[in-house]
Structures are given as structure tokens and as C-alpha cells.
Amino acid sequence: MAKINGGFLNLKENYLFIEIGRKVREYIEKNPDKPIIRMGIGDVTLPLAPIVVEAMEKAAAEMGVKETFRGYEDSGRGYPFLREAIAGYFKGFGVNLEPDEILISDGAKSDCGNITDIFSTDSVVMVSDPVYPVYVDSSIMNGKKIIYADATEQTGFAPVIPQNAKADIIYLCSPNNPTGSVFTKEQLKEWVDFALSNNAVIIYDSAYEAFISDARLPRSIFSIEGARKCAVEIGSLSKTAGFTGTRCGYTIVPKELEFYDDKGNSYSVLKYWSRRQGSKFNGVPYIVQRGAEAVFTPEGLRQTKESIDYYMENARIMTETFDALGISYTGGKNSPYIWFKCNMPSWDFFDLLLSQKQIVGTPGSGFGKNGEGMFRLTAFGTRENTIEAMKRVTELLSK
Numbered sequence: 001m002a003k004i005n006g007g008f009l010n011l012k013e014n015y016l017f018i019e020i021g022r023k024v025r026e027y028i029e030k031n032p033d034k035p036i037i038r039m040g041i042g043d044v045t046l047p048l049a050p051i052v053v054e055a056m057e058k059a060a061a062e063m064g065v066k067e068t069f070r071g072y073e074d075s076g077r078g079y080p081f082l083r084e085a086i087a088g089y090f091k092g093f094g095v096n097l098e099p100d101e102i103l104i105s106d107g108a109k110s111d112c113g114n115i116t117d118i119f120s121t122d123s124v125v126m127v128s129d130p131v132y133p134v135y136v137d138s139s140i141m142n143g144k145k146i147i148y149a150d151a152t153e154q155t156g157f158a159p160v161i162p163q164n165a166k167a168d169i170i171y172l173c174s175p176n177n178p179t180g181s182v183f184t185k186e187q188l189k190e191w192v193d194f195a196l197s198n199n200a201v202i203i204y205d206s207a208y209e210a211f212i213s214d215a216r217l218p219r220s221i222f223s224i225e226g227a228r229k230c231a232v233e234i235g236s237l238s239k240t241a242g243f244t245g246t247r248c249g250y251t252i253v254p255k256e257l258e259f260y261d262d263k264g265n266s267y268s269v270l271k272y273w274s275r276r277q278g279s280k281f282n283g284v285p286y287i288v289q290r291g292a293e294a295v296f297t298p299e300g301l302r303q304t305k306e307s308i309d310y311y312m313e314n315a316r317i318m319t320e321t322f323d324a325l326g327i328s329y330t331g332g333k334n335s336p337y338i339w340f341k342c343n344m345p346s347w348d349f350f351d352l353l354l355s356q357k358q359i360v361g362t363p364g365s366g367f368g369k370n371g372e373g374m375f376r377l378t379a380f381g382t383r384e385n386t387i388e389a390m391k392r393v394t395e396l397l398s399k
């Protein structure tokens with residue numbers, strides 16, 4: 001008899017985005033003449049940089065020529081040219097990595113979820129509340145126990161290490177989705193020290209690192225002393241370079257990072273993550289990897305920064321609006337998310353914003369109990385929509 005993995009039965013319905021979709025569809029059906037501004041989704045709106053498109057066109061042409069055609073990639077872990085390009089990028093902000101500590105993937109979401117495979121089922125996973133739901137769902141699917149680190153208004157929505165808590169795996173995300181908060185070096189050091197003292201592994205999701213402009217804030221967990229012994233970092237080109245539909249990410253696993261069996265014997269995390277990927281994943285398309293390589297050239301970084309600057313100007317327009325309204329928020333600086341206090345239950349505010357001002361955002365309560373009373377907007381829209389939306393928000397909230 002084929003039996004279901006019981007973890008799947010413990011998953012909660014993906015209520016948040018289903019419910020948003022349902023409410024928006026209903027509104028549009030009843031009000032076809034009222035155009036909606038979508039500020040809820042985390043997808044980008046600007047196209048790929050020209051240098052990325054050129055690199056992928058060239059690679060596509062190579063695939064059509066016998067001498068340069070490529071089939072399966074040997075290792076499935078990424079071509080050396082891309083791993084070296086990423087190592088060079090990290091060196092640019094002072095983090096030294098060896099190219100073979102970097103494994104290329106089809107995006108951060110897959111790696112954030114799949115990496116739980118290599119850890120024991122009886123691991124205790126700590127996540128923040130509010131949280132990016134992928135960490136929770138993949139741990140539940142794997143039958144792992146989850147505990148929460150509260151991130152509240154009092155801490156600027158930075159998660160705080162719970163007293164006397166023990167964890168084996170710790171998911172951290174900075175700049176954070178949904179709260180927009182960004183760890184300082186001191187805050188991140190506390191987490192590194194906590195992980196080291198628990199023999200735990202931090203899975204550090206840095207999908208939004210490219211949005212950090214304040215040089216005092218860490219772009220990588222590996223800029224913190226001790227992190228190489230307790231952390232894995234997962235990066236993404238989705239928001240950095242508009243790859244949400246092109247798909248490319250990477251996971252960095254330091255060679256000295258170890259985990260243990262029941263008898264206390266230690267094993268290399270890099271070895272087993274490589275083994276897991278080798279068995280279940282056949283690599284990212286050559287064409288995409290050439291496009292990704294182009295992102296990390298000086299001209300690629302210049303072109304992709306133009307898009308990031310565009311989104312961050314949207315974020316500035318948004319934070320200026322909330323400042324003028326006297327509404328407290330986190331994010332919007334060093335982060336494309338603005339997370340603000342809506343002074344009513346999050347879903348009530350969702351309904352109000354949609355029905356009165358035709359703006360779609362994301363209710364904070366969908367990300368955890370500490371998100372109740374909070375609301376998330378993203379800076380990934382067009383300039384025109386952002387300006388118009390902020391005009392409408394001002395009309396609604398200055399009353």
C-alpha cells in the first residue's frame with residue numbers, strides 16, 4: 001500500500017495567497033471599471049539587464065553548434081565559471097570563499113526547502129515569527145519539530161533568541177521577508193554564537209543582500225567571525241538581477257562546517273549537500289548560468305544596480321509617505337519590503353485598502369502571530385503605480 005508522508009497531512013492550507021487571490025478576483029468581478037494596483041507580490045517588474053540577455057543569446061547560439069554544444073553538466077553543481085564569478089562577487093565585500101564551496105541551483109526557494117533533507121528528522125528547527133513560509137512548510141513535510149523566535153515591534157522586528165531554547169537548525173533571513181528588517185553585525189554575531197554553542201547549523205537566506213547599501217550592515221553571514229563553522233548561506237539572482245522567471249541561485253557551504261550522527265561522529269555538510277544534489281538534481285541550464293555569470297561582471301553589476309536603485313527609489317517614496325503620515329514601519333531602507341503598523345487586524349486592513357483604494361497588499365498575520373496588526377507592501381512595482389498607490393494611501397490614512 002502506498003502511504004502518504006504524514007508530514008504533508010500536517011501542512012496548513014496555503015491560506016494566505018489563496019485567500020488574497022480569491023478576494024481580488026471577487027472584487028474585480030464586481031468592479032471591472034476600477035483598476036487594481038498590486039503591491040502584495042514579491043515579483044519584479046523590470047526586465048533582465050541587456051548584458052544578461054546578450055550572454056544568454058550567445059550561449060544559446062553555442063548550444064546550436066556541434067563543437068560548443070553542452071549536454072549534462074559534469075558535476076550538476078554549477079560550471080566553474082559561475083562559481084568563480086560568485087566567489088569574486090563576495091570578495092568584493094570582503095568575504096573569501098572557495099569556488100567549490102558554492103553550489104549553483106535553480107533558485108533559493110528550492111535550496112531553502114531541499115536542504116532539510118540532509119538533517120535528521122528529529123532535528124528541532126527554529127524560525128522567526130513572522131516567517132517566510134517556505135522554511136516552515138519544508139520542515140513540516142520532513143517531519144521536523146518547529147520552534148519560534150519572536151520578532152516584534154519592540155525589537156524592530158529582528159528575531160530574538162528565546163531564553164533556554166535549544167535548536168539544531170536555525171533559519172535566518174536578512175534583509176527579511178516579510179518585515180524588511182536587516183541584521184546588524186552585532187545581532188548576527190549573537191546568532192552565530194548561539195549556533196556555535198548549540199552545535200546548530202544556521203541556514204542564512206540572503207536573497208535580498210543586493211538591496212543593502214549601508215556599508216555597516218552585513219551582506220553575508222560569512223562576514224561574521226565563527227560563521228564558517230555554523231552556517232550555510234543561500235543566495236538568489238531573482239531579486240538581485242530579475243531572475244524570478246529565469247531561475248538561478250546558489251548555496252554556500254564552508255568546507256569546515258560539520259554535523260553529527262547519534263554517536264557524535266562528525267560529517268562534512270558540504271559532502272552530504274553535494275551528495276544530495278548529485279542524486280536528485282541535474283543542474284541549471286548552461287544558457288542560464290552564462291546569463292548569471294554576466295550579472296557578476298563589472299558592467300553586469302552596474303546594469304543590475306540600476307534596477308535595484310529604481311526599486312529603492314520606489315521604497316523611498318513609500319517610506320516618505322509613511323513618515324509624513326506618522327505611521328511606524330520597518331524596511332524600505334536596505335530592503336524592498338515595507339512592513340507597517342495598520343492599527344487594526346491585518347485582514348480588515350487588506351479589505352479596507354482593496355475596497356476603498358484598489359490596492360492589494362499582504363496581511364502581516366499570514367506570516368505568523370507576530371504579524372497580526374501589520375501589513376506588507378513591496379517596492380517592486382512600477383514608479384507610476386507606486387506614486388499613485390502612495391497618493392491613495394495618504395488619502396485613506398490621513399483622515
Ligand code: PLP
Nearest residue numbers: 042107108109177207236238249
Ligand atoms: N527567500 C526569500 C526570503 C524570498 O523572499 C524568496 C522569494 O520571494 C526566495 C527565497 C525565493 O527565491 P528564488 O526565486 O531564488 O527561488
